[in-house]
Amino acid sequence: MSKVKPFKLGFVDFATKDVGKLRNYYTEIMGYKFVEQDNEGKVYLSNGLDHHNIVISPCENNGVQSYGYQLDGQMSLEDVQKQLKAQGIDSSIKRDAKPGLSEFLELTDPAGNLLQLYLKMDEAAIGFGSSGILPFKLGHVAFHAENYAKTIDFYQEVLGFHFTDMIGPNLANFLTCNADHHVINIVKSNQTKLHHIAFQLKDASHHITSADYLVKNGYPILWGPSRHTAGHN
Template sequence: MFHVFRLGYVEFNTRDIEALKRYYTEVMGFSLVEEDADGRVYLSSSTDHHNIVLVPSTLSGFARFGLQYQSDFSAKDVVKQLAEIDIKAELKTDTKPGVPEVIGFSDPDGYEVQLFSEMGTAASGFKHVGIIPNKIGHLSLRVESAKRSVQFYEKLGFINTDWIEEFFGFTTCNTDHHVLNFCASPRKGLHHLAFELRNYSHLAHCMDYLGKHQIPILWGPSRHGAGHNIATYHYDPDENMIELFTDGDKYVKELDSFEPRPWHRDNPQKPKVWKTEDCISQWGTSFEKALV
């Protein structure tokens, strides 16, 4: 069988590719790795060939995402394994630079998922100017049924780590509290894309940096309940919601619990169902901008 172990990249369609390219290079501090003949822009947070892809389009918004997997079997065998769990997938080669093979399929809400085992490297490393996150932390999608989405991704090896009532489900494929989460919503699309920062001082620096670029903070900083990350949110130029966070919980699969932290109210802190009022802010902070 195959093992999905991280969120590798996220793609956005955009009507204004130059504005979004400036945001990722000048504000987020990503490196521009490549622009292909069709105008697609490939951006790297550190050493991957790409972690963000921008696609020229007549529409703007979330397009698709890539999950990296490990397997002792060939990609063709993985396609067969997916078929055994009722996921119809297609193997494509050389569809994008840096990724020789992609296994593509759609989830129950029609979101395009791409599995890949190998990605080329970029020599850029971390830049010195910009927000410069550690990595893409997690992707949050609006779905028809959070329960259905969680159950689907469990077939890919994801583990359900927390719930906010019945409308928001968190899942992970590694030690991060969540890698994918799902918000039940009447409309389809991105809820938010989150980038992991190094610590709280880095987060404070980033908010100053956003201020210098006249990008207002929508919500935060505050500490969430589920995941316990200290988070803040803003919009990119296409009004995709972007989260910057630090201090997220670390999940220990063997114990089905999270590494202890001084701010945990449960001991041990295990996956559970949170009430909305207990989860949004552990600091009792309220904001005019809602996150749903």
């Protein structure tokens, strides 16, 4: 029997009070390219391959609105929904509800994060950026999670993630759905919120030039470039 299996973190949808400011950061500093803006004011940005990797949504509060994961294609969304239902997990299939995605399955993890699972995404057809940091891809997200143990079980038992590492006893748990050391980092907390988002760079020299670029554009480096223990990033 096939199992639900994401194979990559596809996009992050940020809610923000200031769409213009965040759009400028991701286009002018990070080097993502503008794809389109929908009738709700949501801005879609791409690193040049997928239709979008970053979504910026107008909202009264700042935070993460949703995370998108691409599935391996071994199951239809209808079959995924049936499997989730058998485990007592509610979900809904949405069609033509988001640019670049003809359909996706929406559900909530035990921490309260909104997840959107999809099989394929339109290509951006805008080419790669030529200025800015220009990250290779979204690397991972780390989030504080209430219902810490249940959330870890959900990603392992329901979505097929694998445990790879941890920091301290029950402080932070590292999970992956592909060959990367981790795609998500779940941090124990009494409130769910974003801890950090990581972008993969090409090599060590890209780290150095990125740090220089940030400082020159008024974004101070808080720590690094360096390594941390889990995953030796």
